[in-house]
């Protein structure tokens with residue numbers, strides 16, 4: 001399918017008019033320190049202008065250093081970070097934004113996301129808790145410390161609840177999305193509500209790359225499985241956030257604008273059996289902190 005975007009810096013437009021480069025560089029599990037700093041710098045040198053991190057990744061300081069080391073102007077980078085589950089509620093959220101700004105060494109964020117929703121199974125008043133966290137997001141958005149605000153890993157029931165109280169509607173929902181685990185109903189529902197959907201682990205953390213069927217399909221287009229997966233996200237209007245610690249693979253992951261996936265292959269990719277699933281589900285994890293290795 002044809003898509004609007006033709007290069008790494010072409011954009012998706014959010015509900016408030018803010019634009020995001022259509023392919024971002026992810027930093028989950030990239031070790032803090034020199035590795036993250038160098039990877040972020042390399043990604044920017046490879047042409048990426050959209051960097052995605054999170055407080056919980058523990059690498060915000062190095063992400064900030066990498067951006068500065070690349071020597072591009074702050075306003076030429078789209079920088080996303082995420083609010084962590086230990087900081088829920090209005091006051092803690094406001095403080096969490098300040099902490100992330102300090103870590104990143106910047107005075108504004110382009111996008112700030114609730115990393116995981118509070119859920120019924122662990123938080124009886126989960127609706128209220130998410131609403132209060134969101135109020136903190138709205139305050140910082142209105143003060144101009146954040147250009148856009150959104151969510152991650154919210155399922156339709158969490159979205160519906162938040163929609164009842166949100167004065168500024170969330171602009172993004174970032175979800176695990178790749179062939180073998182698409183959560184397509186949640187993606188479509190998020191888009192219907194006016195959000196841009198983003199894909200974390202668009203390569204299934206690397207696990208889908210060995211699949212035989214995917215290799216055969218990618219070969220047909222003269223592309224790698226990674227490129228096929230990234231294009232699959234874009235053709236679903238989902239903004240992919242692939243990560244790599246290797247300069248060659250970072251560059252290769254951006255070469256996805258010179259082919260189109262045939263309709264029948266899109267269908268096959270969408271209907272693949274479970275593959276490369278991270279195991280993270282908001283409602284089913286045994287306990288907030290434990291589920292995330294805390």
Ligand code: A2P
Pocket residue numbers: 026200201202203204205206209224226227241242243244245246249250252253
């Ligand atoms: P590496 O850092 O050695 O490149 P995801 O973004 O879905 O979480 O997947 C990330 C994983 O996929 C990392 O292990 C990364 O390893 C690997 N990876 C990223 N790009 C490619 C690529 N083009 N070819 C092969 N492996 C890749």
